[in-house]
């Protein structure tokens with residue numbers, strides 16, 4: 135059994151990535167029930183919603199699950215008078231889905247403290263974080279409660295910082311991946327390392343188990359990740375297209391029909407760089423040149439994206455997907471899971487490494 139499996143209490147080193155705003159308790163539970171680790175994205179969820187989601191998940195599975203939060207980076211804007219100006223710039227999109235231009239809210243997102251208080255009550259097996267190194271207090275409190283902490287790195291320097299910060303494992307996510315680039319040391323545009331180059335360098339730099347993410351959608355990608363030294367994989371796009379996912383039909387169809395070079399990294403939808411299909415709304419907002427800072431842009435576009443999603447209007451939604459979208463061919467979580475599990479080698483490379491470390495009496499920590 136590899137380090138990661140023992141560490142997370144799972145049978146297969148396969149993790150369903152969290153989908154902030156688009157996670158589904160059914161999909162999360164399905165992956166955990168299959169013997170992997172289902173993650174649930176809690177971006178934007180307040181304490182009550184986190185507690186309700188935790189109860190739903192617990193009713194569906196008693197296997198380990200992960201929940202995911204975005205750490206504050208300190209550059210987040212609060213609601214301010216600019217809100218009205220940026221909201222007006224998006225007026226045609228509100229009109230197209232039949233909703234009013236939204237007034238300024240009191241807050242865009244709940245505080246980290248509010249989210250953590252609720253997460254401690256939910257008691258997930260794993261807390262995964264993006265956009266930074268969790269504080270020592272957070273890691274300590276999680277460990278005190280028996281919760282593993284997983285960080286997310288887009289560069290070697292971020293991986294080293296996370297390992298030094300005491301995470302139990304980390305996701306190394308290449309630029310192929312769907313959704314936000316979760317870079318925190320340098321601008322996302324300057325942190326675009328591909329999975330194939332990133333994973334072995336991170337494996338060489340840290341002594342915690344490394345989970346490869348970005349561009350993995352079938353057994354070949356899984357086998358490659360293990361050959362590069364990963365102890366597990368985190369997969370998003372392939373699971374997002376399944377019937378258990380919260381993605382609507384327009385989104386699932388788009389994953390099946392968008393070529394790798396038709397996905398794009400854009401700040402248009404949230405104010406932060408993220409990968410998805412370059413659909414009409416992305417092109418229009420990029421052409422306008424008017425993009426509010428995060429999280430104002432995310433909140434503002436969210437008001438028409440939700441309505442567009444309900445109306446199955448793919449042109450006005452965020453069609454998040456990664457460059458491996460054309461590899462997606464299965465319709466259920468079980469089928470995707472079986473395909474991925476077929477790529478896991480019998481003896482994961484981390485077995486050999488952990489023996490080496492144990493012999494050398496090394497403590498798991500950042501190297502160099």
Ligand SMILES: Cc1cc2nc3c(=O)[nH]c(=O)nc-3n(C[C@H](O)[C@H](O)[C@H](O)COP(=O)(O)O)c2cc1C
Nearest residue numbers: 151152153154311312313348349369370371454456
């Ligand atoms: C809709 C969507 C939302 C996502 N939200 C988050 C998130 O909130 N937190 C996170 O750590 N990763 C998030 N991701 C990234 C995935 O969890 C996963 O790491 C990524 O999709 C892996 O790359 P792949 O799509 O090539 O498999 C998101 C991905 C998608 C498609």
